[in-house]
Amino acid sequence: MSLNVPLGPFHPALEEPYKIEVACEGERITDATITIGFNFRGIEWLAERKNYTQDIALLERVCGICSNVHSMMFCRAVEKIAGLEVPPRGAYIRVIMCELERMHSHLLWAGIACHIIGFETLFMTIFALREQVQDALESISGNRVNYGMNRPGGVNRDIGDPAAVLAVAKATSAAMTEQMIPLITKNRGIRSRCVGVGVLTPEDAYAFAAVGPVARASGVSIDLRKTDPYEAYDQFEFDVPVTTNGDVFDRVVVRALEIVESCRILEQAIESLPPGPVAGELFPHVPAGEAAIHQEAPRGEVFYYMESDGSDHPTRVRVRTPTFANMPSVRQMVIGQTLSDLGLIQASIDPCYSCTDR
């Protein structure tokens, strides 16, 4: 029997609005149409009307999970146009913030994935682990969500207690390696829900320009921290986990392994934190110019374009978030799958609709 099943705009798994309408033959999905825009706030439009200082706060609110990445991208675009250099200590602190943010983003997703799968005990355990990372972010910035750390030419705050952040990195790494990864990869319940489900082939990953852990789980070996290093990423040793099956399970595994690599980077960054200032001049002049930059957010490559005419506000700010790149590939993932797996498959790209709609 043929059925059209609309899901959304209230998401069956995550608390953000978007709509997916699937055509089914019995339980099997034969096509899917994705509708976004329920969270459109016109942030690119607003950014052209606010000054550079106001825009840092505005762009930080593109996303509630990877907010640090967006204020950092905005500041990096300003730095490119104005030719500003970030002092070494400022660059290290940016790396530390990025990796803590990646850890809490991946742990949040892993917890929610367990909740969707129905493994509530692991959901609670992972969220307890994430709480330590949140505490570290709060101890550095004073905030749990929008950290207000970045400014053109550096960061706003130094790290008061590096030893506490180091302890969190070591504790998280040990918990992931000894407890979480064996549980996630060997548990029969998780494997039965994830292995072979929602496959994205390497060809589709390229055609739909998938990024981040979604692409790396399909064999695309691109991580801008390694392949186009920015800030101080070329100073650290770390591996980029890449798998080739392209299913939900591989996306779980890639993110779990990335948490461990983030801990490695954090440990090196804290132990070799250089002395000196964390930022330059507070309100630098931004001359006329334009810049296109990209970096690796928790969900994958984020891209910013900025144009300036030399006034106190930018004339164009373009934001391409990782979920905007990854969402269209969900159609390829769900075709041929059962309706009951739809919620988990769409959640497996770690979607952020507020990012996507901006």
Next chain:
Amino acid sequence: MNVDALLQQIDPDGTSDLRADGRWAVWPNLDVRKMAATMIEHKVHFVTATAVLGADDTVRLLYHWSVDSQLITMETTVLEGRIPTISDLLPAADWVEREIRDYYGVEFTGRTDTPPLVLRAGDPPGLFSRTADLGHEANPAQTARAQVADVRGDDSDGAPAAEQVRADVEGEDAR
């Protein structure tokens, strides 16, 4: 990958600059379909496209690609509001083109359908172009709906247009 050879394959006469943020090729007569076909042939990653409104309402269109993780920007100018689509060659461009039409009203020729992406069905395209002169006090979402009322022939300003929009929305909800 040799970026110069790649660009030469798209246009043997084209030149490019190496800037602090990567390679830029500014070609007013860029053949976007040949660009897309060449990039696909060499498995170059598509990042996105950016539309930028110029002072005289011209639209510059910037296609951003990633060659071995190094950014290449290929810039062209949209003439008479139209440019060929590349979404049939590269599905990743589909949402990007729909969004650019939403914001700047650029028509991508060769597409069978260009539904709105972030705007609602029935909203006229070109939201950012229409509102380019408005200050930050304007609300882009409300502006989109108010324009629908204008398009339907309600040329009064303020409350009647808003009431019309509200009535239309309630009518849709009731259905």
